Amino acid sequence: MAEPHNILVIRLSSLGDVLMSIPAVRALRQHFPDAHISWLAEGSVTGILAQQDFIDDVIYFPRGALSRHLKTGHLPTTAYILKDFLKTLRQRKYDLIVDFHGIAKSVAMMLLARGGRTVGFGKMFAKDMSHVFYRERVNGIQKRIHKVERNMLVANFMGCTEAPAELPLKAHDAARSYIHDFFKSHSIQRPVFALNPFASKDSAFKRWPLERYADLARKIKESTVGSVVIIWGPGEREEATRLTAMAGEGVELACQTDIAQLYALLAECSVYIGGDTGTTHLASATQIPVISLFGPTDVIVNRPYSRKSVIIRKDVPCSPCKNKSCKTRECLMGISVDEVFDAVRKITPVNEA
Numbered sequence: 001m002a003e004p005h006n007i008l009v010i011r012l013s014s015l016g017d018v019l020m021s022i023p024a025v026r027a028l029r030q031h032f033p034d035a036h037i038s039w040l041a042e043g044s045v046t047g048i049l050a051q052q053d054f055i056d057d058v059i060y061f062p063r064g065a066l067s068r069h070l071k072t073g074h075l076p077t078t079a080y081i082l083k084d085f086l087k088t089l090r091q092r093k094y095d096l097i098v099d100f101h102g103i104a105k106s107v108a109m110m111l112l113a114r115g116g117r118t119v120g121f122g123k124m125f126a127k128d129m130s131h132v133f134y135r136e137r138v139n140g141i142q143k144r145i146h147k148v149e150r151n152m153l154v155a156n157f158m159g160c161t162e163a164p165a166e167l168p169l170k171a172h173d174a175a176r177s178y179i180h181d182f183f184k185s186h187s188i189q190r191p192v193f194a195l196n197p198f199a200s201k202d203s204a205f206k207r208w209p210l211e212r213y214a215d216l217a218r219k220i221k222e223s224t225v226g227s228v229v230i231i232w233g234p235g236e237r238e239e240a241t242r243l244t245a246m247a248g249e250g251v252e253l254a255c256q257t258d259i260a261q262l263y264a265l266l267a268e269c270s271v272y273i274g275g276d277t278g279t280t281h282l283a284s285a286t287q288i289p290v291i292s293l294f295g296p297t298d299v300i301v302n303r304p305y306s307r308k309s310v311i312i313r314k315d316v317p318c319s320p321c322k323n324k325s326c327k328t329r330e331c332l333m334g335i336s337v338d339e340v341f342d343a344v345r346k347i348t349p350v351n352e353a
Helices: 015-019 022-031 043-049 063-071 075-089 104-112 147-157 173-185 201-206 210-222 237-247 259-267 278-285 337-347
Strands: 006-010 036-042 057-061 093-099 114-121 136-138 192-196 227-230 251-253 271-275 290-293 309-312
Touching (some): 006 022, 006 104, 015 043, 015 278, 043 259, 057 075, 063 075, 075 104, 114 147, 136 147, 192 278, 210 227, 210 237, 227 237, 237 251, 259 278, 271 337, 278 290, 309 337
Parallel strands (some): 006 093, 036 057, 114 136, 192 227, 227 251, 271 290, 290 309
């Protein structure tokens, strides 16, 4: 079969899942060095994708704008935005479309694009009966494998036999300058310890208690000349400010960031501590040491894919689970502040920093 000249990769969201698709896309670039690779995505993650040299262009699906105008009844504006998106999507004819997302919406995008060969996951990994619509399907032997390894099954199917090099992502100069200015204006001293207590809105059941993050921040600050920075995202500032106050003097609230700026901030840190969330995978992508506190989610499937990551979890009989209304949350409540602090000390001897 002839090598593809134009490849469309589809992984719309979320941050963590997009990041766990990157090794497979890098493998495609390595195997097809002369191909034009476009990535179809939505939301803020497009900001970091647009900076990467293994992607030729990013096609932005304006889900937010479409949703807003539909809700307010602005149908002509909705139609205009959709028409403009479809024009961009169909501007290029693709020899190969690879759908890493495997849901009804990604299949719809695939069918709307001008494509020839379409490749996606088989029934084992696909959702919404999406596997029915691919001309070629990639199946696995075992369902419970890491998402990076799952995505690499597709790359291997395409002939990518060599694993891509583990390289950090790129952040544009403006993002790095913005973070350097923040560090300077707030007298942030190295080593920098980033704490992220948050998770997405529907994933609060994955969060370690805020009070324990405050205790951890105090322990680190009392044992080092470095700085502790509280990471936050949209809708989290108020709670992050409260955590900063709880932790006491010398703990800084991070500046407001987009994804590219957040990546630049994390790249300047010495250690990152957080739960199972997209920001944890972003920190892992910078190749700094990452301490991940795992509770109900499946560590085999979702852990940070880095040799510099440390997982702290409790092997309780009910984990992994998706019980968002769990009363005891034994899997997370069993993780002590001292246990996490000991992990920090093993990575960076804070009392000597």
